[in-house]
Amino acid sequence: MAFETLHSPMAFLKQMLGSVPFEKEFQAYVDWWEREGKLISAATDRSGTPWLRMFDRFGGRVDEVIFPPDYWRMLRKGYEAGVLWRAFEGHSLKPHYYLGFLTSFFDPGIYCPYIVSLATAVSLQKYGDEEVKARFLPPLLRQDGTGWQGATWMTEAKGGSDLGATVETSARRVGQTSSSARHTADQKDSGGDQSKSSGDRWFLTGEKYFSSNVGAELAVVAARPEGAPEGVRGLALYLVPRIRQDGGLNYFVRRIKDKIATRSVPTGEVEFKDSEAFLLGKPEWGIYEILEVLNLSRVANSIGSVALTQRAMAEALGFSEQRIAFGKPIFQHPLLHKQFEDRFYELKKAFALAWEAVRLLDEVWQEPVPYSHRYHLFRLIAHLAKYWTAEQAAQTAKWAMEVHGGMGTLAEFPVERWLREAMILAIWEGTPQRQILDGLEVMERKGAHLGLFEHLAPHANPAKLVDMKRRVEDHLALPPDRREAGSEEILRDLAEFTAEALLRKLEKKDS
Numbered sequence: 001m002a003f004e005t006l007h008s009p010m011a012f013l014k015q016m017l018g019s020v021p022f023e024k025e026f027q028a029y030v031d032w033w034e035r036e037g038k039l040i041s042a043a044t045d046r047s048g049t050p051w052l053r054m055f056d057r058f059g060g061r062v063d064e065v066i067f068p069p070d071y072w073r074m075l076r077k078g079y080e081a082g083v084l085w086r087a088f089e090g091h092s093l094k095p096h097y098y099l100g101f102l103t104s105f106f107d108p109g110i111y112c113p114y115i116v117s118l119a120t121a122v123s124l125q126k127y128g129d130e131e132v133k134a135r136f137l138p139p140l141l142r143q144d145g146t147g148w149q150g151a152t153w154m155t156e157a158k159g160g161s162d163l164g165a166t167v168e169t170s171a172r173r174v175g176q177t178s179s180s181a182r183h184t185a186d187q188k189d190s191g192g193d194q195s196k197s198s199g200d201r202w203f204l205t206g207e208k209y210f211s212s213n214v215g216a217e218l219a220v221v222a223a224r225p226e227g228a229p230e231g232v233r234g235l236a237l238y239l240v241p242r243i244r245q246d247g248g249l250n251y252f253v254r255r256i257k258d259k260i261a262t263r264s265v266p267t268g269e270v271e272f273k274d275s276e277a278f279l280l281g282k283p284e285w286g287i288y289e290i291l292e293v294l295n296l297s298r299v300a301n302s303i304g305s306v307a308l309t310q311r312a313m314a315e316a317l318g319f320s321e322q323r324i325a326f327g328k329p330i331f332q333h334p335l336l337h338k339q340f341e342d343r344f345y346e347l348k349k350a351f352a353l354a355w356e357a358v359r360l361l362d363e364v365w366q367e368p369v370p371y372s373h374r375y376h377l378f379r380l381i382a383h384l385a386k387y388w389t390a391e392q393a394a395q396t397a398k399w400a401m402e403v404h405g406g407m408g409t410l411a412e413f414p415v416e417r418w419l420r421e422a423m424i425l426a427i428w429e430g431t432p433q434r435q436i437l438d439g440l441e442v443m444e445r446k447g448a449h450l451g452l453f454e455h456l457a458p459h460a461n462p463a464k465l466v467d468m469k470r471r472v473e474d475h476l477a478l479p480p481d482r483r484e485a486g487s488e489e490i491l492r493d494l495a496e497f498t499a500e501a502l503l504r505k506l507e508k509k510d511s
């Protein structure tokens with residue numbers, strides 16, 4: 001079996017998909033990463049937590065995140081390449097996910113700003129009223145790398161899995177703003193329609209504990225409107241600019257987290273104090289809008305996990321072809337060689353699963369509530385993909401470290417980083433347990449497994465399909481506690497079965 005494509009994310013994409021759109025432009029992006037980005041990314045990871053400058057020299061609150069200039073150059077490359085604007089220009093999310101894969105091969109952490117910016121732009125485009133859109137969307141979609149960034153902040157200190165119980169940020173309505181008012185941020189920044197300030201305006205008060213891409217010009221934020229019901233159905237989604245109408249800071253950064261990895265994205269703790277906000281959609285749509293944001297990110301996480309899996313394998317391959325033990329390169333020893341074969345197959349399966357999530361999302365991302373069966377099929381595949389690809393990434397990164405022996409544990413070589421990065425991929429955007437339980441729920445409540453089996457039937461091994469169907473149906477018939485307690489095994493097997501069938505589909509090149 002040939003492993004050459006492992007060293008190149010572009011070659012691997014072409015092997016899996018046959019061709020890649022915008023190949024010349026995307027290759028130039030990869031070439032930049034090979035030439036310069038890799039070094040900047042390694043230095044960013046090494047230098048640890050970025051600084052927060054809270055005050056300027058005169059005592060004014062500024063809350064600026066300080067990275068070296070090279071970092072900003074690296075960040076801008078992805079925006080220039082089209083992680084945001086291509087989705088809106090071509091009405092398809094696929095270019096974003098191609099670029100997400102190419103980016104994550106080099107730095108999965110920096111994919112975070114890109115996906116949260118995309119999720120902000122999509123929420124705004126789908127749910128913002130026309131004037132809010134006209135003002136805020138154009139600066140996000142600039143093509144020259146000077147665009148605004150977005151962020152998606154839901155989690156608070158009491159926990160991220162159970163948002164309905166833990167979100168304490170509240171929203172108070174202040175009515176429509178005057179259309180003659182002029183936004184001071186607009187005066188500083190020439191993006192968007194600068195003469196208008198309008199929309200359904202609210203004040204937010206509260207704290208977000210994990211706020212990635214902190215410093216972004218815009219964030220979408222989960223909060224509970226005053227008087228709204230308790231629980232997750234009482235949450236609404238708001239757009240919060242960094243700068244207030246009077247030019248002051250609209251949200252405050254209390255500190256920046258010191259994390260084991262994803263150091264290419266600053267993650268902070270944010271405070272809202274009567275922060276100006278715009279309601280997106282209707283308050284009662286909030287939970288759906290929040291889940292749509294998460295779905296975009298979960299698919300990105302799956303793509304990023306597969307890219308990291310490939311990268312870890314590439315490191316292991318490069319080392320094992322040169323490291324000599326017992327008279328020959330360790331790669332040539334039958335046990336290790338077989339492990340490479342098995343893992344390469346798993347990598348391709350993981351890609352097939354993640355890419356199906358991309359494909360389906362690209363069909364349904366503009367759907368409003370109530371969602372179609374296709375949307376529920378997408379959701380099930382997205383949960384399976386988020387769970388399974390992140391597990392693969394962590395396992396493969398651990399194995400790649402083992403292949404390096406003691407060298408693998410040393411901070412001076414790249415491989416230990418991939419294990420650190422993989423551990424975060426498993427947790428953010430919803431833990432493995434969350435994906436399993438949400439996957440179970442969409443089967444129980446929406447019958448999404450029926451659509452899945454129908455979807456996979458032309459590609460799956462028929463005997464395995466019958467067996468898997470029977471197991472899932474038996475499982476769903478269990479009493480609730482037993483159903484939940486045993487859900488990891490069935491979801492893991494379903495993910496693997498789905499990935500295998502989808503790989504066959506991809507290999508037939510009929511996707």
Ligand SMILES: Cc1cc2nc3c(=O)[nH]c(=O)nc-3n(C[C@H](O)[C@H](O)[C@H](O)COP(=O)(O)OP(=O)(O)OC[C@H]3O[C@@H](n4cnc5c(N)ncnc54)[C@H](O)[C@@H]3O)c2cc1C
Nearest residue numbers: 152153154155159160161210211212267428429430431433
């Ligand atoms: C680096 C980083 C950046 C992040 N950036 C952001 C961001 O920008 N925006 C944002 O909103 N969030 C962000 N997060 C938060 C992330 O989404 C949460 O960490 C995640 O959703 C889990 O929430 P939690 O950490 O509060 O854990 P908890 O919700 O407290 O969960 C703790 C444990 O309990 C388990 N658990 C919970 N409920 C159940 C159940 N019913 N059954 C079984 N087990 C259960 C969980 O799976 C987990 O293992 C970030 C996290 C990290 C690590």
